[in-house]
Amino acid sequence: PYPVLAAAREKHPVFWDPDLRAWVVLEHDLVAMAFKDARFSSDRVSKFRGKFANEKLVPLFNTLSHLMLQQDEPSHTRLRNLIHYAFKRTAVGTYESEIQRLAEKLLNPSLTSGRLEFVGEFAVPLPILVISEIVGIPAADRAQVKAWCDAFSVVALNFYANITDAQLNAGAEAVAAFTDYLRTKVTELRAHPKEDILSALVHAEEDGDTLSLDELAANTLLLLNAGNETTTCLLTNGLLALIQNPEAMARLRRDPSLIPNAVEEMLRYDSPIQFMGRLAATDIELGGESIREGDTVLLALGAAGRDPKTFDAPDDLQIDRHPIQHVSFGSGHHICAGLQLARMEGRIAFQTLLETFKDISLATDTIEFGTNVNLRCPEAMPLNVKP
Ligand code: HEM
Numbered sequence: 001p002y003p004v005l006a007a008a009r010e011k012h013p014v015f016w017d018p019d020l021r022a023w024v025v026l027e028h029d030l031v032a033m034a035f036k037d038a039r040f041s042s043d044r045v046s047k048f049r050g051k052f053a054n055e056k057l058v059p060l061f062n063t064l065s066h067l068m069l070q071q072d073e074p075s076h077t078r079l080r081n082l083i084h085y086a087f088k089r090t091a092v093g094t095y096e097s098e099i100q101r102l103a104e105k106l107l108n109p110s111l112t113s114g115r116l117e118f119v120g121e122f123a124v125p126l127p128i129l130v131i132s133e134i135v136g137i138p139a140a141d142r143a144q145v146k147a148w149c150d151a152f153s154v155v156a157l158n159f160y161a162n163i164t165d166a167q168l169n170a171g172a173e174a175v176a177a178f179t180d181y182l183r184t185k186v187t188e189l190r191a192h193p194k195e196d197i198l199s200a201l202v203h204a205e206e207d208g209d210t211l212s213l214d215e216l217a218a219n220t221l222l223l224l225n226a227g228n229e230t231t232t233c234l235l236t237n238g239l240l241a242l243i244q245n246p247e248a249m250a251r252l253r254r255d256p257s258l259i260p261n262a263v264e265e266m267l268r269y270d271s272p273i274q275f276m277g278r279l280a281a282t283d284i285e286l287g288g289e290s291i292r293e294g295d296t297v298l299l300a301l302g303a304a305g306r307d308p309k310t311f312d313a314p315d316d317l318q319i320d321r322h323p324i325q326h327v328s329f330g331s332g333h334h335i336c337a338g339l340q341l342a343r344m345e346g347r348i349a350f351q352t353l354l355e356t357f358k359d360i361s362l363a364t365d366t367i368e369f370g371t372n373v374n375l376r377c378p379e380a381m382p383l384n385v386k387p
Pocket of ligand 1: 068070131222223226227228231272328329330331333335336341
């Protein structure tokens with residue numbers, strides 16, 4: 001998509017897309033500015049919930065409205081602080097060895113077979129296993145919780161565009177079931193706290209504030225979902241970029257201390273999330289265009305990462321590029337709450353891959369990208385690997 005986005009950006013840094021019925025913002029500096037400007041609202045639930053005049057969907061939309069991702073200041077900051085508190089209390093840094101263990105375990109079968117389907121066998125399961133551990137979903141419950149998360153996620157991502165009644169009903173059932181599940185869990189964790197995010201959130205009241213059960217359900221679903229496909233894209237697109245740039249791969253092998261910077265460059269080079277939505281809370285002038293109150297605005301993170309006004313040779317992967325002020329984690333109040341964890345997973349995944357295999361190559365001539373233009377990622381990436 002990058003040549004198309006570049007051609008569009010050259011003509012208009014901001015333009016109205018009649019098919020998407022939204023403004024698209026393509027320049028890095030304008031995207032960064034919009035992220036920090038309260039006139040670009042994150043709250044889409046208030047505007048769109050009226051479209052769904054069905055009593056049975058009220059609890060579903062209540063849960064959606066409790067997502068920190070859907071809130072503006074000051075209520076957003078209250079939720080965000082509680083999540084920060086939970087991350088601090090569980091000390092993300094201590095998960096290093098657990099991520100390492102999971103990464104090694106996933107790569108183990110390919111050591112003998114010499115083949116690795118990178119997406120299905122590594123890049124999809126790793127973030128799911130990591131976040132389930134950290135949040136505190138026991139292995140026995142994970143398949144069920146994932147099914148609830150998936151049904152909710154379909155609604156959360158589509159309620160303001162196209163959604164079917166069946167998807168809405170499935171989302172409503174999933175939210176009701178997950179809230180019941182959490183009710184029982186909260187009682188257990190009050191009596192026997194553990195070292196995980198859920199326990200920390202349940203016990204947050206000791207330090208002043210607390211989440212209602214509905215707020216806990218919404219934001220636990222968010223934590224369980226937000227980092228999975230995004231991290232899968234980082235790992236897959238990042239490895240693909242290294243395979244296509246063998247001199248960068250060789251340099252990382254010689255100097256693994258460059259890996260954290262390389263991960264940052266991968267995020268800029270191929271942003272896992274291509275578009276982040278906002279609603280204009282008032283009339284706004286941006287990039288010479290007049291955005292009207294209520295219009296949808298899409299901040300094009302992928303295009304921003306390739307903006308030549310901000311980055312020299314933006315279409316080259318330069319693993320020692322410094323500084324890299326990309327917006328692939330967003331910016332401002334809503335900047336990714338899991339970025340520390342995502343960076344850690346990226347670093348450990350690439351360290352482990354390069355240490356485990358002295359040779360990594362594609363086992364196919366064609367890489368098929370999925371149809372989701374927002375989370376752009378190959379659906380499968382078969383590799384030949386040599387220990
Ligand atoms: C928010 C990207 C991994 C949890 C965001 C936003 C972006 C983003 C762009 C901003 C949303 C907005 O402005 O509306 C990414 C990318 C990731 C990643 C590219 C991986 C490479 C994670 C992980 C977690 C996570 C691992 C889990 C802990 C969140 C949460 C928010 C968020 C909870 C909402 C923050 C808020 O609304 O204040 N992420 N993310 N993300 N991310 Fe991530």
